[in-house]
Amino acid sequence: MPPIRRSNLGRRTRRAIISQNVRGNQTQVERAEENEWRRAHIAQVRAAQSSPQIQQNVVRTPAINAGLNRAAFEYNSAIAYKDIRCVDIGSLSVVCQHCNALKFQSETPGLCCAGGKVKLPVLTHPPEPLHSLLYGNTIQSKHFLENTQKYNGCFQMKSFGAQVVDVPGYSPTFKIQGQIHHRAGALLPLPNEDHKFLQIHFVGDSAIELDQRCAIFTATKREMIEQLQNLLHEHNELVRLFKTALDMI
Ligand SMILES: [Zn+2]
Incomplete structure (x- = not known):
């Protein structure tokens, strides 16, 4: 006798459970707003499906989509991407009534x-x-704005960390997997090693600290780095927090 096949119709998916929880936490006003947004969105989709020009585009979409695979990494200036419907996400024309954020139509x-x-x-x-x-x-301002990346580099506290996925061949981009993180390292260097990144803040002598920062990028102005160094020591929450931690150690 063949095994009995159970129907899947009554099964609640994970997405449905999450959606129900979110809606359960909404106020009446929020739920009414979301319903209104869904009605407008469905009306837009239906209007698009009934337009002959759009129907023509819908038929062409799979072929276009296939041609756009990895297009972001292989930009071709000869292609008018703005004319491809599935690439056009519209303008930031929706304003949130609570925080005034600008959003796209489908967000x-x-x-x-x-x-x-x-x-x-x-x-x-x-x-x-x-x-x-x-x-x-x-x-000074003009010089600073033209070289912000270098000045930022003189004061960087951490390095970028992520699990890089190896892709054969040279590529100016790299692919990561999972969550990105920051590598802060130890607050003090090992014996006989120079202070690096965050450690430069804790050299303990402002002139030596300044020398080390100026050596990172040569196209920067010493007096400007000195001003920014004093600013960070006085106002930056992270520098102050780490200094307190170091004092406690
Ligand atoms: Zn908002």
């Missing part, structure tokens, strides 16, 4: 701030001299 209402539940503190102006360097109209 969900809760994507930016979970319907007003997430409230971030307002960004304050950066302290001087960073504010003048970023927004000023001086020669």
